[in-house]
Amino acid sequence: MNQPSLSGFNLLTKPGGAVCNLDCSYCYYLEKEKLYGNTRNFQMSDETLEVFTRKYIHEQPGPEVTFVWQGGEPTLAGIDFFRKALSLQKKYGSGKVIHNSFQTNGVLLTGEWCSFFKDNNFLIGISIDGPEEIHDAYRINKGGTGTFAKVLQAIALLQKHGVEFNTLTVVNNLNAKRPLEVYNFLKQIGSRYIQFIPVVERISVNCSSTDLALVLPETKQEAVLTPWSVPALEFGKFLIAVFNEWVKNDVGKYFIQTFDAALANEAGIPAGVCVFNERCGNALAIEHNGDIYSCDHFVYPEYKIGNIHSGSLKKTILQPQQQKFGNDKYDRLPEVCKRCDVYHYCRGECPKNRFMRTSTGEDGLNYLCEGYKMFFRHARPYVEFMAGELRNNRPPANVMYHRINQSAGNRTASQ
Numbered sequence: 001m002n003q004p005s006l007s008g009f010n011l012l013t014k015p016g017g018a019v020c021n022l023d024c025s026y027c028y029y030l031e032k033e034k035l036y037g038n039t040r041n042f043q044m045s046d047e048t049l050e051v052f053t054r055k056y057i058h059e060q061p062g063p064e065v066t067f068v069w070q071g072g073e074p075t076l077a078g079i080d081f082f083r084k085a086l087s088l089q090k091k092y093g094s095g096k097v098i099h100n101s102f103q104t105n106g107v108l109l110t111g112e113w114c115s116f117f118k119d120n121n122f123l124i125g126i127s128i129d130g131p132e133e134i135h136d137a138y139r140i141n142k143g144g145t146g147t148f149a150k151v152l153q154a155i156a157l158l159q160k161h162g163v164e165f166n167t168l169t170v171v172n173n174l175n176a177k178r179p180l181e182v183y184n185f186l187k188q189i190g191s192r193y194i195q196f197i198p199v200v201e202r203i204s205v206n207c208s209s210t211d212l213a214l215v216l217p218e219t220k221q222e223a224v225l226t227p228w229s230v231p232a233l234e235f236g237k238f239l240i241a242v243f244n245e246w247v248k249n250d251v252g253k254y255f256i257q258t259f260d261a262a263l264a265n266e267a268g269i270p271a272g273v274c275v276f277n278e279r280c281g282n283a284l285a286i287e288h289n290g291d292i293y294s295c296d297h298f299v300y301p302e303y304k305i306g307n308i309h310s311g312s313l314k315k316t317i318l319q320p321q322q323q324k325f326g327n328d329k330y331d332r333l334p335e336v337c338k339r340c341d342v343y344h345y346c347r348g349e350c351p352k353n354r355f356m357r358t359s360t361g362e363d364g365l366n367y368l369c370e371g372y373k374m375f376f377r378h379a380r381p382y383v384e385f386m387a388g389e390l391r392n393n394r395p396p397a398n399v400m401y402h403r404i405n406q407s408a409g410n411r412t413a414s415q
């Protein structure tokens with residue numbers, strides 16, 4: 001049998017565990033504090049930070065390493081924590097190129113943070129769900145007040161300091177109905193790199209207050225869909241509405257992760273985002289105390305695969321349980337996906353969302369299937385055209401001037 005080999009991997013890092021200054025209704029991570037019931041201090045210790053930095057850099061197979069800071073809310077760890085992180089990155093750098101990306105709700109950003117980000121070349125991801133009324137529906141602080149104004153201030157500060165940022169927008173049951181308002185708003189605030197993440201969560205009906213309430217796809221517990229989850233067809237229609245606008249006016253000016261992934265898949269290159277790749281398992285999560293989980297969306301006791309303090313990181317990632325986790329993305333697809341005409345774009349999306357049954361009674365169909373099928377079928381002729389341009393060394397943006405687009409306004413969601 002061939003030994004598995006290690007290609008690049010990412011550890012999404014929780015420097016302050018799940019602790020957060022906000023209380024977003026749909027957040028999947030807040031409740032992870034329950035995994036560490038007796039813990040009072042969730043700050044990653046200096047010792048753990050050092051061991052993690054050393055192993056993460058030394059055990060990466062390639063010449064580049066990206067630290068991805070997330071949470072909870074990473075600003076709560078304080079600037080000094082990240083100063084320490086940078087000095088450790090220098091100490092253990094071994095000549096590798098090191099990047100830092102930092103995902104934040106933005107609320108605590110100050111001029112000092114922004115100067116720090118600028119001086120140290122951090123790439124910032126800001127969470128924003130749309131205009132005020134839409135954003136504040138779910139992104140609220142501990143007192144229940146909306147955070148929109150603070151997030152806009154943060155974006156203005158980032159811009160003032162010349163810090164690069166992208167935006168992450170959770171598509172939920174409310175903003176899904178207002179695609180163009182959301183998209184035009186994101187453009188208006190200066191976001192050029194846009195991620196739309198569908199929210200799909202189920203909550204257990206009978207769990208105790210110490211159990212995790214959000215369930216895994218394979219759960220046998222009785223569970224119901226959360227009200228903020230986006231209905232599959234509405235997600236498909238949302239993507240189509242934004243795509244129609246983008247493909248007419250914005251290709252090459254705004255970069256929307258789902259659309260870029262479709263083009264990459266059509267062109268036969270890696271999608272750049274795990275959910276649209278055939279297999280996954282190379283994007284893991286590390287908690288404040290060094291515990292390592294298969295993926296940020298699988299931070300559950302049964303998916304804890306090791307701890308940074310014990311043994312080699314490479315061995316942890318190459319162990320059979322994690323290899324199976326990554327391979328299951330393909331191996332456990334229902335037959336309908338393997339035969340699906342848009343499989344090469346969709347790839348059954350994220351295993352976290354595969355809790356439906358197919359019409360033939362097979363488990364493991366993605367909850368968002370109908371939406372993705374509708375969207376990818378709609379986008380296919382444009383994406384094929386753009387990939388053709390790429391193959392001929394011409395810019396995919398030519399799609400905006402091609403006759404395929406003249407009738408774009410007439411194409412309907414069902415095509």
Ligand SMILES: C[S@@+](CC[C@H](N)C(=O)[O-])C[C@H]1O[C@@H](n2cnc3c(N)ncnc32)[C@H](O)[C@@H]1O
Nearest residue numbers: 026027028029071072073103104105127168199
């Ligand atoms: C868990 S947060 C941590 C970083 C930071 N606190 C923030 O909000 O950006 C990371 C990202 O996940 C998104 N998110 C939260 N709950 C989600 C859910 N149930 N499904 C999909 N994305 C979610 C957030 O909006 C945010 O963009």
Ligand code: SF4
Nearest residue numbers: 020022024027072105
């Ligand atoms: S700010 Fe981020 S971590 Fe905090 S509750 Fe909202 S989504 Fe969750």
Ligand code: SF4
Nearest residue numbers: 274275280281295350
């Ligand atoms: S389970 Fe989903 S989010 Fe996690 S690595 Fe796989 S595709 Fe990505």
Ligand code: SF4
Nearest residue numbers: 337340346348369373
């Ligand atoms: S569109 Fe549906 S059937 Fe096709 S690959 Fe995606 S989840 Fe599977």
